[in-house]
Amino acid sequence: VSVAASRHVTQSAGLRRAFGRRMDQFGHLLLAALITVVLAFLLLPLLMVTVMSFDAREYLGQFPPPALSMRWYERFFAEPYYLQGLKTSIALACLTMVISTSIGVSAAVGISMLPTRAQRILTTLFLSPLVIPGVVVGFALLIFYSRAHVDNTFLRLLGAHVLITFPYSIRTVLATLSGLRPSYVEAALSLGATERRAFWTVTVPLLKTSIGAGAVFAFVFSFDDVAASMFLSDPTAYTLPVALLSMMYANFDLVIAAASLLQIVMTVLLMLVLDAIVGMDRVVGTSVYKA
């Protein structure tokens, strides 16, 4: 009896193992399918824009284009409306980057010197612009500017962009500062450096990469903003995304595809810069999403 029972047990265990293996294989297949679908979903529309931006047809026709040309790029660069927006966007993003990074780095250093409780409260306060919907920021600033009589449109946009980008520097710098060993600064102090000197010669060089990362974030998210800028732009000063959006609303012209590809190329280049100064693993591991 016991022999039969034990044979029965081994048999069912074998069956179970076979079932498990089958399920594992099925799981692997499912996973591979999932990855394929996700990659296709993320990439195909972008590839389509890339190809369509070289479409030789005069109108927006069915994909794929029968012949290729540079027509839409020539149109983009011949259109003063877009070029004006591009100029404003670049100037705005550069200025925003400098101001945001200075304010953010200074604030992060200040926060790191406070007691833990105050640190937490101030971090929440300073990161709050990231949680508030862009439309609300734009609308609130619109009301504020008109009540405070801030009439220069570029200045209006600059205020909004600094507000929504300075938290990135706080995040990146704070993440590095909290991982910094106090013994480095203590060593400098014990060797006779003043606090100020220790800060500039020990702390700042160690923060270089996170300051750089914060600056790149500020540039990118200033250049990309639409929601807040939409409320604050007017014909005297508007950003490229605002110009593109108002055109997109009117018709799905392929000039926008050309402008899109230019921005895709710019994004890739910026990514390479960021990867070179920081190393992608670190950006993700320590800064972007660990508030």
Added chain:
Amino acid sequence: MAVVGVRELRPLVPAFLLVLGLLALPLCMVADESLRPYVSGHIGSLAGAPLTFANYTELLSPAYANFFLDTFRLSLIASLVGIAVGLPIAYIIAHETSSRTRRAWIIFLVSLLFLNVLVRTYAIGLAAGPPGFGRALASFLGMRLNGRDYAELTVVAGLLHCVLPMAILTMLAPVQTLNPRLVDAAEALGAPRWWAHLSITMPLSTRALMAGFVVGFTFCVSAFVIPMVLGKGRVMFVSNLIYTRFGEAGNYPSGAALAIVLLTASTVFVYGIGHLSSKLWER
């Protein structure tokens, strides 16, 4: 460091002024504006007008409630799909042994994150419209290309295109802390791998899923460009309504009331989930 001197507070001054002057004060002005009566033909409220709740009670009518419902429903769908699809991918990336593949994934996802929302919206619009797979997709799903259902679908697709990279990157860090040895142990004890994942990896990922959900949902609820372009006027989010209030009607008080409600709802939600998840975690 019990006592903080005035000197130590100095580096905080610019950020303080920025947040107070360009965020707190303007938001107070929005709150003030939302309590003023709207005078048609006049842009903005009149100075010294009496206070009223009319702009808020107006929002209770079904026509307005629908905008809020649409916003929350579509955001919920996009962020739930985002974390459901994103978790296995985050797990694969986190436990990828080849550092080159891992790096490639991360660079790819961060590039997508950096790519202008406008560009992605246009790309989805093109691919899901008549020039792309629009006709085939709509007829396959039995929807009309110009119908509301198809507009909702493209809005969700647009949101998902942004939410997926965000959710995956957010879930990466918490998923990284999962100890793969637990799954190995379960396997050594005779559990098949799929069951080990289902009974061990899934429950331990609750924190990751919550983090991914908060990031995705916050993004979706405040989305502006995606519903504006892909909704084609058939689907409108609250943020689009705010813009219309300001742009077409010049009705600042009503736009202000909408902004306050949207802000309150999304803040309560974000901090509520954060609180809940930290409570769950510390238990």
